[in-house]
Amino acid sequence: MKTPIDIVNEMMQKDTYSQWLGIEIIKVEAGSCELAMTVREEMLNGHQITHGGISYAIADSALAFAANSRGQKCVSIETAIAHIAPIHLNDQLTVKCQEINCGKTIGRYESLVYNQHHKLVARFNGTVFRHPENW
Amino acid sequence: MKTPIDIVNEMMQKDTYSQWLGIEIIKVEAGSCELAMTVREEMLNGHQITHGGISYAIADSALAFAANSRGQKCVSIETAIAHIAPIHLNDQLTVKCQEINCGKTIGRYESLVYNQHHKLVARFNGTVFRHPENW
Amino acid sequence: MKTPIDIVNEMMQKDTYSQWLGIEIIKVEAGSCELAMTVREEMLNGHQITHGGISYAIADSALAFAANSRGQKCVSIETAIAHIAPIHLNDQLTVKCQEINCGKTIGRYESLVYNQHHKLVARFNGTVFRHPENW
Amino acid sequence: MKTPIDIVNEMMQKDTYSQWLGIEIIKVEAGSCELAMTVREEMLNGHQITHGGISYAIADSALAFAANSRGQKCVSIETAIAHIAPIHLNDQLTVKCQEINCGKTIGRYESLVYNQHHKLVARFNGTVFRHPENW
Numbered sequence: 001m002k003t004p005i006d007i008v009n010e011m012m013q014k015d016t017y018s019q020w021l022g023i024e025i026i027k028v029e030a031g032s033c034e035l036a037m038t039v040r041e042e043m044l045n046g047h048q049i050t051h052g053g054i055s056y057a058i059a060d061s062a063l064a065f066a067a068n069s070r071g072q073k074c075v076s077i078e079t080a081i082a083h084i085a086p087i088h089l090n091d092q093l094t095v096k097c098q099e100i101n102c103g104k105t106i107g108r109y110e111s112l113v114y115n116q117h118h119k120l121v122a123r124f125n126g127t128v129f130r131h132p133e134n135w
Numbered sequence: 136m137k138t139p140i141d142i143v144n145e146m147m148q149k150d151t152y153s154q155w156l157g158i159e160i161i162k163v164e165a166g167s168c169e170l171a172m173t174v175r176e177e178m179l180n181g182h183q184i185t186h187g188g189i190s191y192a193i194a195d196s197a198l199a200f201a202a203n204s205r206g207q208k209c210v211s212i213e214t215a216i217a218h219i220a221p222i223h224l225n226d227q228l229t230v231k232c233q234e235i236n237c238g239k240t241i242g243r244y245e246s247l248v249y250n251q252h253h254k255l256v257a258r259f260n261g262t263v264f265r266h267p268e269n270w
Numbered sequence: 271m272k273t274p275i276d277i278v279n280e281m282m283q284k285d286t287y288s289q290w291l292g293i294e295i296i297k298v299e300a301g302s303c304e305l306a307m308t309v310r311e312e313m314l315n316g317h318q319i320t321h322g323g324i325s326y327a328i329a330d331s332a333l334a335f336a337a338n339s340r341g342q343k344c345v346s347i348e349t350a351i352a353h354i355a356p357i358h359l360n361d362q363l364t365v366k367c368q369e370i371n372c373g374k375t376i377g378r379y380e381s382l383v384y385n386q387h388h389k390l391v392a393r394f395n396g397t398v399f400r401h402p403e404n405w
Numbered sequence: 406m407k408t409p410i411d412i413v414n415e416m417m418q419k420d421t422y423s424q425w426l427g428i429e430i431i432k433v434e435a436g437s438c439e440l441a442m443t444v445r446e447e448m449l450n451g452h453q454i455t456h457g458g459i460s461y462a463i464a465d466s467a468l469a470f471a472a473n474s475r476g477q478k479c480v481s482i483e484t485a486i487a488h489i490a491p492i493h494l495n496d497q498l499t500v501k502c503q504e505i506n507c508g509k510t511i512g513r514y515e516s517l518v519y520n521q522h523h524k525l526v527a528r529f530n531g532t533v534f535r536h537p538e539n540w
Contacts, residue, residue, distance in 0.1 A: 010181070011180075011181025011182075012181065014179065014180075014181050014182075014183050015179065015180050015181040015186070016176055016177045016178065016179045017177060017178050017179060017180060017186035017188060017189065018180070018181075018186070019177070020177045020178075021188075041151055042151045042152060042154070042155045043151065043152050043155075044149065044150065044151045044152060045146075045149075045150050045152060045153070045196075045199060046145070046146025046147065046149050046150040046153075046199060046200075046203070047146075047149075047208070047210065048149050051150070051152035051153070051192065051195070051196070052191075052192075052195045052199075052211055052214065053152060053156075053188055053189075053191055053192025053193075053195050053196070054152065054188075054192075056187075056188055056191045056192070056195070056214075057186065057187075057188025057189075057191070057192070058188075060186070060187045060188050060191070061180075061186070061188070064180060064181060064187075065181075068181070073182070075182065075218070076187055076218055077217065077218060077348075077376055077397060078215070078216075078217050078218075078347075078348045078397050079187065079191075079215065079216055079218075080213070080214065080215035080216075080350065080485055080530070081213075081214055081215075082212065082213050082505075082506075082513055082530070082532065083210070083211055083212060083213075083214075084505070084506045084508075084513065085506075100487075100489070100525070100528055101487075101489045101490075101525065101528075103489075105375070105399065106347055106399060108487055108489065108528065120505070120506065123505055123506075123513065123530075125485070125487070125528075125530060127347060127348050127397070127487065129375065129376060212483075212511055212532060213482075213483045213532050215350055215395070215485065217370075217371075217378055217395070217397065219370070219371045219373075219378065220371075235352075235354070235390070235393055236352075236354045236355075236390065236393075238354075240510070240534065241482055241534060243352055243354065243393065255370070255371065258370055258371075258378065258395075260350070260352070260393075260395060262352065262482060262483050262532070264510065264511060280451070281450075281451025281452075282451065284449065284450075284451050284452075284453050285449065285450050285451040285456070286446055286447045286448065286449045287447060287448050287449060287450060287456035287458060287459065288450070288451075288456070289447070290447045290448075291458075311421055312421045312422060312424070312425045313421065313422050313425075314419065314420065314421045314422060315416075315419075315420050315422060315423070315466075315469060316415070316416025316417065316419050316420040316423075316469060316470075316473070317416075317419075317478070317480065318419050321420070321422035321423070321462065321465070321466070322461075322462075322465045322469075322481055322484065323422060323426075323458055323459075323461055323462025323463075323465050323466070324422065324458075324462075326457075326458055326461045326462070326465070326484075327456065327457075327458025327461070327462070328458075330456070330457045330458050330461070331450075331456075331458070334450060334451060334457075335451075338451070343452070345452065345488070346457050346488055347487065347488060348485070348486075348487050348488075349457065349461075349485065349486055349488075350483070350484065350485035350486075351483075351484055351485075352482065352483050353480070353481055353482060353483075353484075
């Protein structure tokens with residue numbers, strides 16, 4: 001049977017977008033994970049701060065890794081993100097995703113995104129559907 | 136005074152992430168817009184379908200353009216996205232963003248993302264804060 | 271086999287809270303419905319406008335009726351509501367709920383709440399889990 | 406200057422809906438609060454479990470009290486609730502609301518609803534607009 005880190009490594013190898021983002025896996029346990037990345041020039045928006053799609057993406061990758069690490073294939077069905085503070089070029093982001101609840105078919109997770117000053121910059125909630133199929 | 140399309144062009148020039156996504160502006164009116172993009176190899180996730188961060192990003196860019204096109208600088212404070220159907224490599228996405236409500240300080244918008252078969256693949260809702268500062 | 275209105279009547283008979291709210295069923299079709307109610311003295315909050323729980327409740331009842339009217343038992347798993355304009359004592363509310371998407375196990379619905387001046391006062395989105403059990 | 410508990414007592418006196426719900430104030434501090442209530446016969450839905458509008462309402466009252474207790478008048482603009490486990494007749498609910506972030510004009514709060522077995526039954530997130538007017 002695959003361990004949480006086996007599953008996340010297998011996902012990460014196919015996950016070309018998380019690769020492009022430069023996501024680094026800090027820690028994985030069944031139902032939780034911690035990731036890091038650094039904001040680059042091509043990640044800004046029209047206000048010249050980091051595009052909301054970037055903080056969403058790292059939070060969503062964390063959700064995917066945390067949920068799938070339990071062994072069943074999970075896909076996100078509904079997610080929400082609050083953009084709490086601006087994220088700037090070269091900021092080093094860390095995201096911690098933890099499980100709120102893991103039912104038979106539905107799982108809920110929260111990803112919190114921090115900058116290098118340990119300030120909370122985004123809060124993300126995600127609900128996944130747990131397919132009856134294993135990694 | 137700047138027109139909606141002036142503002143969106145100005146935003147788009149600075150918006151390095153929307154450029155990377157390959158976002159094309161189809162239509163802009165005060166409070167609404169329509170954008171298009173095509174899914175590339177580097178936009179996939181660990182299930183080898185399109186990463187949720189991509190559909191979020193195009194929907195969020197549409198929100199930003201629609202909200203700011205009214206003339207006041209707006210930033211997103213809370214957004215939610217439902218991933219309704221899988222998006223595949225090379226899919227051609229269109230997003231239509233419309234205003235639900237535009238108050239003095241708060242505006243609400245909905246972005247609907249469709250694939251090339253006119254199927255709804257994601258529904259996005261966003262709330263923006265309208266700064267008392269003009270473009 | 272039960273029709274949509276059979277199912278909603280059966281639900282409404284048990285639904286003591288919708289009864290307390292004074293909800294009136296205007297229209298039911300498979301996957302959609304329209305309800306009405308009037309705001310009473312015991313429905314206000316600390317600002318002396320209608321409590322957010324009231325507009326949420328009518329929108330959520332509309333979601334339940336619209337989703338269950340298709341025949342399978344559905345429960346809400348995730349919902350969001352934007353409070354767009356204040357609702358006052360004696361306001362007559364109408365809610366229209368429509369289906370955004372109905373998959374095998376997951377359904378998505380939108381409820382829009384209007385006051386007697388046809389002004390949109392709340393926008394609600396809900397995701398339901400469709401149990402493999404019929405009414 | 407009014408204290409957090411002064412403000413919440415003043416709100417509670419006008420808040421006829423929280424009174425109807427039977428909400429009891431357990432604890433109030435600037436930016437947070439804890440409330441309790443018991444589910445009654447008239448709070449059920451068509452599945453004969455507690456209506457989603459009830460758990461939403463107690464979570465939303467907690468949000469209102471926590472946010473307003475800081476002294477500025479706050480109204481909710483966007484809220485979301487995940488219904489995690491069924492709530493039954495006579496269940497004794499406790500809600501704890503804490504501040505995630507309190508900016509100049511926008512505040513974010515999380516309300517967690519538990520039953521008498523200390524099981525998490527609902528998770529609620531709310532964003533408020535902070536008016537430049539004091540209690």
